[in-house]
Amino acid sequence: METSATSTSxxxxxxxxxxxxxxxxxxxxxxxxxxxxxxxxxxxxPNGAGKTTVFNMITGLYVPTSGEIFFNGTNIVGLEPHEITRMGIARTFQNIRLFPNLTVLDNVRIAYHPHCGYTLSDGLLRTSRFNIKEKELTEQALDFLSIFQLDRIYNETAKNLPYGEQRRVEIARALACNPKLLLLDEPAAGMNPREIIELMDLIHFIRERFNLTILLIEHQMRVVMGICEWITVMDFGQVIARGTPKEIQENPLVIEAYLGKGVTHAA
Ligand SMILES: Nc1ncnc2c1ncn2[C@@H]1O[C@H](COP(=O)(O)OP(=O)(O)OP(=O)(O)O)[C@@H](O)[C@H]1O
Structure with a gap:
C-alpha cells in the first residue's frame, strides 16, 4: 500500500x-x-472499546489516570486543549460540531481568530487595523476553502449543507489551525456510499497536501481497510491486535471481538 512514511520517518x-x-x-x-x-x-x-477516550486524552479533554503522551518529543499530559491545538494537534468529532447557524466561511474564519492580529478594543471600535485584518482573514479563509472546493458555497449556512459537505467543512476548519497531527473521529458516520468514496479521496489528498500524520477512528471497515497502512484494534479498553489491514482482517481475536458482539461488518 502507498505510504508517505518510511522506517526512518x-x-x-x-x-x-x-x-x-x-x-x-x-x-x-x-x-x-x-x-x-x-x-x-x-x-x-467495538462500541465502548475506549477509542474516543484515547482521542479525548490526546487532545487534553480528559486527563489520563496514568501514562504518557509525547507529541514531537514533548509530554503533553496535563496541557490544556487549546495549548495542545496550538502545538499542532487538531481533531474532528463523532458528531459534527460546526456552528450550525454560521456560514461555511465564518466557521473556518473562527479557526484563524487566535492569530487575527487585532485586539478586542480594535474590534469594538472597528479601527482601520481591525478592518484590514478582517479583510485579510476573509481572503485567507476563502483561499483555504478553495483547496476543498468549498469556496463556491462559502456563504451557505452550515446546517443547510448535505452531511458530506458539513464533514468537509469540519475537516477544513481543523486544518485551518495548521496541525501536524490530525485525529478524525468516525468521519464516515452517516455518509452515503458516494460521500464515503469522496471522503477516502479527501483523506489521502489532505495527508499529502498538508504533510500530515493522521489517526482515524472509523466503524466503516471499507474506509479503514481501504486507506489505513496500519491498524490498532481495541476491545474493553485494551489493545488486542495491531497490523496491516490484511493481518487485522484475518486475526481471530479481532473477528471474535466483533462477531462476539454481533457486529458482522468487521471482516
Ligand atoms: N465521561 C465519561 N464518564 C464515564 N464513562 C465514560 C465517559 N466517557 C466514556 N466513558 C465510558 O468509557 C468506555 C469507553 O468509551 P468510548 O467512548 O471511549 O468508546 P468508543 O470505543 O469510542 O465507543 P464508540 O465506538 O461507541 O464511540 C465506555 O464504557 C463509556 O461508557
Whole structure:
C-alpha cells in the first residue's frame, strides 16, 4: 500500500501506558501507540472499546489516570486543549460540531481568530487595523476553502449543507489551525456510499497536501481497510491486535471481538 512514511520517518506521537478510569471502569488500560510522520493509522474496535477516550486524552479533554503522551518529543499530559491545538494537534468529532447557524466561511474564519492580529478594543471600535485584518482573514479563509472546493458555497449556512459537505467543512476548519497531527473521529458516520468514496479521496489528498500524520477512528471497515497502512484494534479498553489491514482482517481475536458482539461488518 502507498505510504508517505518510511522506517526512518521521525516519531510524531508516542503513547505509553495510557490509562483512564471512570470510577471503577477502566475505559482505557495500558494503551501504547507510536505514529511516524506521514502515517495514516486506523484505531478500531467495538462500541465502548475506549477509542474516543484515547482521542479525548490526546487532545487534553480528559486527563489520563496514568501514562504518557509525547507529541514531537514533548509530554503533553496535563496541557490544556487549546495549548495542545496550538502545538499542532487538531481533531474532528463523532458528531459534527460546526456552528450550525454560521456560514461555511465564518466557521473556518473562527479557526484563524487566535492569530487575527487585532485586539478586542480594535474590534469594538472597528479601527482601520481591525478592518484590514478582517479583510485579510476573509481572503485567507476563502483561499483555504478553495483547496476543498468549498469556496463556491462559502456563504451557505452550515446546517443547510448535505452531511458530506458539513464533514468537509469540519475537516477544513481543523486544518485551518495548521496541525501536524490530525485525529478524525468516525468521519464516515452517516455518509452515503458516494460521500464515503469522496471522503477516502479527501483523506489521502489532505495527508499529502498538508504533510500530515493522521489517526482515524472509523466503524466503516471499507474506509479503514481501504486507506489505513496500519491498524490498532481495541476491545474493553485494551489493545488486542495491531497490523496491516490484511493481518487485522484475518486475526481471530479481532473477528471474535466483533462477531462476539454481533457486529458482522468487521471482516
Ligand atoms: N465521561 C465519561 N464518564 C464515564 N464513562 C465514560 C465517559 N466517557 C466514556 N466513558 C465510558 O468509557 C468506555 C469507553 O468509551 P468510548 O467512548 O471511549 O468508546 P468508543 O470505543 O469510542 O465507543 P464508540 O465506538 O461507541 O464511540 C465506555 O464504557 C463509556 O461508557
Amino acid at each position: 521521525p516519531t510524531v506521537l508516542e503513547i505509553r501506558g495510557l490509562t483512564k478510569f471512570f470510577g471503577g471502569l477502566a475505559a482505557v488500560r495500558n494503551f501504547d501507540l507510536t505514529l511516524k510522520h506521514g502515517e495514516l493509522v486506523g484505531l478500531i474496535g
